[in-house]
Amino acid sequence: MIPIAIVLLVLLALMGAPLFAIILGAAALGFYTLGIEMSVLHIDIYQLSNSVVLMALPLFTFAGFLLSESKTADRMLRLSQAAFGWMPGGMAFVSLIACAFFTALTGGSGVTIVALGALLLPALVKGNYPEKFSLGLVTSSGSLGLLLVPSVPLLIYGIIAQQMSQQLDMPSVEIVDLYLAGLVPALLMVVLMYGYCVWATRGTEVPRQSFDFRELVDALWEARWELPLPLVVLGGIFSGFLVISEAAAVTALYVLVAEVFLYREISLRRLPGIMRDSMIMVGGILLILAVALAFTDYLVYAGVPEKLFTLIQTHVESKITFLILLNILLLLLGAVLDIFAALVIMVPLILPVALRYGIDPVHLGIIFVANMQIGYITPPVGMNLFIASYRFKKKVTELFAATLPFMMVLIIALLMITYIPQLSLWLVR
Amino acid sequence: MAALLHRLHRTLHQIEDGLIVAVLLFMVLLAVAQIVLRNFFGTSLVWIEPLLQNAVLWIGLLGAMIASRNDEHIRIDVASSLLPEKYHPFLTTVVDLFTAFICVLVAWYSVGFVIEEYEYAGTAFSKVPSWVLQSIIPVGFSVMAVRYVVLFVLGLLGKRPKMQEPVP
Amino acid sequence: NTLKISTLYPDGTTIVTGLKEAGKEIAEKTEGRVKLKVYPGGVMGDDRAVQRKIRIGQLHGQVAQGGAFASAYKDSQILNVPLAFNNYDEVDAVRAELDPVIQQGLEEGGWVSFGLIDGGFAYVMSENPVKSITDLRNQKLWLPANDEGSAKAAKAFELSPILLNIGSVLTSLQTGAVNAFAAPPVAALTLQWYSRVNYLTDMPLLYTFGTLGIHEKFFKRLSAEDQQVVRQVLESTFAKLDTESRQENLSAFQAVKQQGLEVVGPSPEQLAEWRDYAKRATAELVEEGEISQEMLDRLNAILAQQREGQ
Ligand code: NA
Ligand code: NA
Numbered sequence: 001m002i003p004i005a006i007v008l009l010v011l012l013a014l015m016g017a018p019l020f021a022i023i024l025g026a027a028a029l030g031f032y033t034l035g036i037e038m039s040v041l042h043i044d045i046y047q048l049s050n051s052v053v054l055m056a057l058p059l060f061t062f063a064g065f066l067l068s069e070s071k072t073a074d075r076m077l078r079l080s081q082a083a084f085g086w087m088p089g090g091m092a093f094v095s096l097i098a099c100a101f102f103t104a105l106t107g108g109s110g111v112t113i114v115a116l117g118a119l120l121l122p123a124l125v126k127g128n129y130p131e132k133f134s135l136g137l138v139t140s141s142g143s144l145g146l147l148l149v150p151s152v153p154l155l156i157y158g159i160i161a162q163q164m165s166q167q168l169d170m171p172s173v174e175i176v177d178l179y180l181a182g183l184v185p186a187l188l189m190v191v192l193m194y195g196y197c198v199w200a201t202r203g204t205e206v207p208r209q210s211f212d213f214r215e216l217v218d219a220l221w222e223a224r225w226e227l228p229l230p231l232v233v234l235g236g237i238f239s240g241f242l243v244i245s246e247a248a249a250v251t252a253l254y255v256l257v258a259e260v261f262l263y264r265e266i267s268l269r270r271l272p273g274i275m276r277d278s279m280i281m282v283g284g285i286l287l288i289l290a291v292a293l294a295f296t297d298y299l300v301y302a303g304v305p306e307k308l309f310t311l312i313q314t315h316v317e318s319k320i321t322f323l324i325l326l327n328i329l330l331l332l333l334g335a336v337l338d339i340f341a342a343l344v345i346m347v348p349l350i351l352p353v354a355l356r357y358g359i360d361p362v363h364l365g366i367i368f369v370a371n372m373q374i375g376y377i378t379p380p381v382g383m384n385l386f387i388a389s390y391r392f393k394k395k396v397t398e399l400f401a402a403t404l405p406f407m408m409v410l411i412i413a414l415l416m417i418t419y420i421p422q423l424s425l426w427l428v429r
Numbered sequence: 430m431a432a433l434l435h436r437l438h439r440t441l442h443q444i445e446d447g448l449i450v451a452v453l454l455f456m457v458l459l460a461v462a463q464i465v466l467r468n469f470f471g472t473s474l475v476w477i478e479p480l481l482q483n484a485v486l487w488i489g490l491l492g493a494m495i496a497s498r499n500d501e502h503i504r505i506d507v508a509s510s511l512l513p514e515k516y517h518p519f520l521t522t523v524v525d526l527f528t529a530f531i532c533v534l535v536a537w538y539s540v541g542f543v544i545e546e547y548e549y550a551g552t553a554f555s556k557v558p559s560w561v562l563q564s565i566i567p568v569g570f571s572v573m574a575v576r577y578v579v580l581f582v583l584g585l586l587g588k589r590p591k592m593q594e595p596v597p
Numbered sequence: 598n599t600l601k602i603s604t605l606y607p608d609g610t611t612i613v614t615g616l617k618e619a620g621k622e623i624a625e626k627t628e629g630r631v632k633l634k635v636y637p638g639g640v641m642g643d644d645r646a647v648q649r650k651i652r653i654g655q656l657h658g659q660v661a662q663g664g665a666f667a668s669a670y671k672d673s674q675i676l677n678v679p680l681a682f683n684n685y686d687e688v689d690a691v692r693a694e695l696d697p698v699i700q701q702g703l704e705e706g707g708w709v710s711f712g713l714i715d716g717g718f719a720y721v722m723s724e725n726p727v728k729s730i731t732d733l734r735n736q737k738l739w740l741p742a743n744d745e746g747s748a749k750a751a752k753a754f755e756l757s758p759i760l761l762n763i764g765s766v767l768t769s770l771q772t773g774a775v776n777a778f779a780a781p782p783v784a785a786l787t788l789q790w791y792s793r794v795n796y797l798t799d800m801p802l803l804y805t806f807g808t809l810g811i812h813e814k815f816f817k818r819l820s821a822e823d824q825q826v827v828r829q830v831l832e833s834t835f836a837k838l839d840t841e842s843r844q845e846n847l848s849a850f851q852a853v854k855q856q857g858l859e860v861v862g863p864s865p866e867q868l869a870e871w872r873d874y875a876k877r878a879t880a881e882l883v884e885e886g887e888i889s890q891e892m893l894d895r896l897n898a899i900l901a902q903q904r905e906g907q
Contacts, residue, residue: 012523012524012527013504013505014505014507014508015508015520015523015524016504016505016507016508016509016520016521016524017504017524017527017528018500018502018503018504018524018528019502019503019504019505020493020502020503021527021528021531021532024531024534024535025527025531028531028534031655036653036654036655037538037653037654037655038534038535038537038538039538039539039541039542039653040650040653040655041534041535041538041539042535042538042539042542042543042563042566042567043542043646043649043650043653045535045539045566046486046563046566046646046649047642047646048485048486048489049482049483049485049486049562050482050642050643050646051482051485052478052482052742052762052765054482054485055456055460055481055482055484055485057485058453058456058485058488059456059457059460062453062457164640174768176768239772240768240769240771240772240774241468241772241774242464243761243765243768243769245460245481246460246463246464248460249456249457249460249461249464250461250464252457253457253458253461256457272446272450275449275450275453275454276446276449276450276495279449279450279453279488279491279492279495280492280495280496280501281492281496282488282489282492283449283488283489283490283491283492283493283494283495283496284492284493284496284501284502284503285503286485286486286488286489286490286492286493287489287490287492287493287496287502288503289489290486290489297641300636300640300641301636301641301655336505336507337505338503338504338505340503341503341505467759467774468774471737471757471759472757472758472759473758473759473760474760475748475760478742478760478762479742542649542653545652549652
């Protein structure tokens, strides 16, 4: 009876049932087998109101929506071009930097390709970069900022880890630490990608832009209201002056004032609509997080993590072997699962096991998100492939072929991040 | 009758939209107020923190309710990209029924618990009864249940909007 | 029959280890009819979530601070009256007489309990020396967010505290967002808070205690004979844990001092002012029905007797 129900749930998930319903179904099934009253689902969902950092999610997302609804992308592109256009492979580097920052600022919600891609792709092609190369670059850069503050997936990992942290004998997982830990790996990815870009275009004649100080000053001036934003967020968080949720509130208010009153690119009349649209997406994520609380409650209550560990331990002895298996598993999951789904389903299962192999929870968070970042460009469920296909009117298969070399570069970065923990941890511990 | 239903439908949409915008605005303003109080006046207000934390729950459920209007929830959705279009109505029919069932299940037990919480007379903070804050859960899941039943019926009539992931 | 107990105390602490051992003993003595399953470290949620789960029978009991059970028996808060005690001798004298009363009161309120565990005195620790109430008012004092009780106390002492979640206290101490807190030394030590302050005010602000409550609904399911076994094992366990916790609290106080915190004390006049405010705060508690006048009188009678004997 129970195995049939599990198979049915998997089948329904593959048929396209909303993930929240699947997770709730699984939790309900689990509690039912233990004879627990179903009101437990309500109690667990209400636990959503018990997190001190969760408030950052709607606020950062709202700020990201505002940024993508105004001309921030144009300003960012102009600025990075003025600053880095003179370098060899300058336009490629500009793409990488602009995408990384925009993804970080908009919280990795996937809008980068929509907002920046349409500007970057023509600019790259005009700059004599091969079209296939350009498509691959833009599509794969669309998730480059996922390890940079204030990345939403990293925030969600932190929230889940904090919820679990008390039960486990582990160092605390501060969101600030996760953001600090993400800096070097994100930089590594940018550097490796840039290196590949220069190497891949070594034969082609790519004209270099000469450095123009006036243009840089003009671009800086144009971006004057948005430039202080990273300082506000980073300064506020890393100085400890603001806790994460407060930094998010300040960011939201700051962006609101900048785009509505200073740049005047969003009218007050459009504001409620933008607020509502951003909150629909947040609602979807929060609902998944809420039902994941119920599912996690079932797992812990039934002692599943302990059983899982015993099972894995009998087959896997060394930390290295475990990490290899972890990477393979996460890459496969990233290929079929949405990033939020992967986080809420897998972190509660993997975190306790990884801890026993002596993996730092902060490092695990970076490994997790770095894997998921690659998942954005792997079929069948590659968010960026879909969005790019919709945006550039190309077939998903064509886009995948174009992104493949970039994916290889990212996998090399991933391996380095996984097996050299210091890359993530030297700023933290 | 149809006109009345239509008006009711529109009013519900307006209430949801209005509430979610209001909650988000309050969240920004209250959080900033708390920062200002702490850093410039060296104090803080007791009720802001719990109110903000509950606002997250409300935004979550209101957003989820709105997302259910056109079935814009996060999903894995492998079948619809593998199967030809003519099988899609079958998929959505089964899936809508299942989702409606799950929402009814949660709504039912949630209503029961909230009634009990009301009788139990627990306060969440500053004399605010906790059942009021929790009531968004049964309300949210009831509305979602109704919406998925409607989607199911529309599917049978061949008028259902296409299954989609939220496009960011 | 498995009794599922939740607690915020992390795995490996004296209390959790003690409970697990008691569980083994109970299983042995009841030939496996009764078992204890402990969920440590707050995995099952905070006190409120746990009590909701107890209501639906997912859990059966919890080890928590006394305040968590106050709604079942308000007078259990009598030990938490501000500045009631001068030293542990007074605590012991009061507890010798009132522990059984509290235990019985909790049981009548639906919670079968097996004795109280010492939580130690909470002391003010701060960046700048705090001797008078005015000194404390001039600090950025941290209080836990979402805690009605301490908010009330702060109001009675006319303090304007900064409310933060417990997780952000350490960073806030580092950055100076807060620079004072009141906590038992054990907490200040394990959470590293002591490392960010310079002074400890040698005035036992508040006595804290914890206890295990198993809801009677579930306890009564056991046979009378098994109930007897559970009571006997847990009562002796809790007596032992009480002594051990007291020892930990005492050595934590010494450890905090050895870490370089300077101990300061209020002058007699300043102490009188503290007591004055404490008296008013206590009167308010009585007025609001949080504590009965009868129970307060009883406390004061025991204390008077104890102080006379000195
Ligand atoms: Na923790
Ligand atoms: Na993918």
